[in-house]
Amino acid sequence: MITHEGRLKAAFEAGVFVLKLCGDVRLTLCATLDKEAQRLAAMPGLKTVLIDLREATNVDSTALGFLAKVAIAVQERVEHPPTIVVDHPDVRRMLDVMGFSRYFTLVRTPMTEPETLADLPQVESDEQGLQHRILEAHRILMRMNEHNREEFQPLVELLEAQEAKSAH
Template identity: 70%
Template structure:
């Protein structure tokens, strides 16, 4: 039985970091993904990053933006591009359309069996923080390809306008 509420699990063993997303992964998990990106950027001994999406039913665009941020955080620190394991055709199609093949190696089956994963606690965030993270995620996605720029530019402009308005008050 698949649990539809999104969760993130992680493990680090022998230089391999595995991030497993489960269920419906949405913007509520962005703070958790963001912290993971920052921690990975500083993890000594990191050689390989694997993101496992086999138990994922959906990943929203904000969460995808933070997955891209995770990949960017380890660029130049790992030997090869981070790997995403995704066997769901809908998830694969979404990753392809979003330009993830530019920053990830996409595979359908795991290269290595993963070790025991620990669930990461969800980091709560307020409305203002959520808006900031949604904006950051979509700015990252816009840089990946033209499709994303066309798709998300209106959202980014709206969020930037909201941000500017909130600073005026």
């Protein structure tokens, strides 16, 4: 069953953290993704991170930025890079273009879902918090490769200008 509204599910058992993205995952879920990245950075007993995109119909650039933040948060804590399971060719191509293969292992192999996979409660964010997270996500993406830097530079400059204006 493929859902259209974005949802996040997670499970942690035996040192393996599984994060599953379902449906249309957009910036409205970035506060939840940010919370998970922070939680993973401090999670005791973490050995492996798996991200399942098989039921994701769309993942916007802000959500991708926070997936990259997950990889950065755990890179010193786990032996191998996080694994992304993706079988949709368009999503795979987008991950390749954005440089995700440098930070993740990308596979098509079917995986068995943990029985403990549960919906994550959506973390609410006000407009200012949302804008800050959009800016953070795109800064992370820009650091991943030259293509992303060129692609997202105008957006980041615009968001930085808006943030500077609202600070005054």
